[in-house]
C-alpha cells in the first residue's frame with residue numbers, strides 16, 4: 115500500500131491551493147485536509163488555505179521517508195528529528211476513530227506522543243487490534259474517541 119508521491123514537479127516558490135495539490139499529486143482533496151492534521155502547514159492567515167511549494171515538498175518527502183524507517187513497537191518517527199524517537203516519559207495519548215480499516219473491521223488508532231529529543235508532537239498510526247500491545251508498551255495518559 116505504499117505510495118510514491120511525485121514531488122519533482124512541485125515548484126518550491128509557488129503557492130498551491132488544496133485543489134491544485136490534489137490535482138498535481140493525484141490524491142483526493144480530503145487527503146490534503148488529512149495532511150494538514152498531520153503537519154502540512156498552510157501559509158499563515160491564508161483562507162482558503164494556500165501552501166508554499168517548498169513546504170509541500172518537504173512534507174511529502176518526510177512522509178515518504180517515515181514510511182521507509184522501520185520502527186520498533188515503542189518508537190515513533192519524528193519529522194523534525196528525521197529519525198525514530200521515543201516519547202517523553204513513555205507517555206502516549208490514543209485517538210480511536212470509528213473509521214474501520216482492513217477486513218477485520220479494526221478501528222483506526224492514532225498514538226500521539228511528544229518527542230523526547232525535540233518536544234515536537236509525534237504520531238504513529240495503528241489499529242484497535244493492537245490495543246493490548248499498545249497499552250503494554252506505553253503509559254496511556256488519555257483516550258479520545260472520535261467519529262472520523
Ligand SMILES: [Zn+2]
Nearest residue numbers: 192195229232
Ligand atoms: Zn524530535
